[in-house]
Amino acid sequence: MTASHSDPGGVASEPGVVLLRLEGVQAGYVPGQPILRGLSLALTDGECCAILGPSGSGKTTLLRAILGLVRPERGSIRWPLANGGGPPGGALGYIPQNLGLVRNRSVRDNVLLGALGRLSFGQTLTGRFPGSEQRQADRALERVGLGGRGRERIEDLSGGERRRVAIARALLQRPRLLLADEFLAELDRVTAAEIISLLQRVREETAMTLLCVEHNIDTAIRIADRLVVLVNGRNVRELDSATASPAEVAELFRTQESRA
Numbered sequence: 001m002t003a004s005h006s007d008p009g010g011v012a013s014e015p016g017v018v019l020l021r022l023e024g025v026q027a028g029y030v031p032g033q034p035i036l037r038g039l040s041l042a043l044t045d046g047e048c049c050a051i052l053g054p055s056g057s058g059k060t061t062l063l064r065a066i067l068g069l070v071r072p073e074r075g076s077i078r079w080p081l082a083n084g085g086g087p088p089g090g091a092l093g094y095i096p097q098n099l100g101l102v103r104n105r106s107v108r109d110n111v112l113l114g115a116l117g118r119l120s121f122g123q124t125l126t127g128r129f130p131g132s133e134q135r136q137a138d139r140a141l142e143r144v145g146l147g148g149r150g151r152e153r154i155e156d157l158s159g160g161e162r163r164r165v166a167i168a169r170a171l172l173q174r175p176r177l178l179l180a181d182e183f184l185a186e187l188d189r190v191t192a193a194e195i196i197s198l199l200q201r202v203r204e205e206t207a208m209t210l211l212c213v214e215h216n217i218d219t220a221i222r223i224a225d226r227l228v229v230l231v232n233g234r235n236v237r238e239l240d241s242a243t244a245s246p247a248e249v250a251e252l253f254r255t256q257e258s259r260a
Helices: 059-067 107-118 121-126 131-143 159-172 189-206 217-223 246-259
Strands: 018-027 036-044 048-052 074-078 092-095 177-181 209-213 226-231 234-240
Touching: 018 059, 018 209, 036 059, 036 074, 036 209, 036 234, 048 059, 048 217, 059 092, 059 177, 059 209, 092 159, 107 131, 107 159, 131 159, 159 189, 189 217, 217 246, 226 246, 234 246
Parallel strands: 048 209, 048 226, 092 177, 177 209
Antiparallel strands: 018 036, 018 074, 226 234
């Protein structure tokens, strides 16, 4: 991308601009027992970055720190485009590992949950969504290949279809940055490839930035522009996905773990 663009949150930027910057972040769930240990990361506007690492390396904690659910004991998390405030326009989306869908509600109802942040207090209490939001939900479902299936219940969908619903819900959040926590887990290769293609197309259409946690090295290389490897709460290596190999990343895991 060579020209400036406007993001879903309404803030224009030039390519290569830093959207999110973490500097020396130390954070965890118990005071004095950090999971992230001096982690630093700059996320460029419009890129897709995959976070890799062995179990317990701090991948999910990193996402939770960005979401504000874990407060850093040291270091900083800054949004340069917002002059030190939160995400530009509040445009931060999230797909948790378990997807966070309400199983006994309809597909459409689940997608509409992405609009909750724009509702008034009274609308939130009654669960009444304006017609404009309902139309956006229908368009989002069309976009992810589930048009006409809004009345179906989540519990009746396949794993891949549920991921599509989660993406549609995220689209209704109008994210400048979308965080995804291993949401491709447990999918077969064919279905995972379909969801990856869908997500890449959505990124191109919306110019949103994606930061995803992945356990599968091959998947991370396919979906991301850049790989960040975490071991023991520290980012030990950044790799260009165009040149990185699965064997190289796996060896990096083993080498760093043996040094811990």
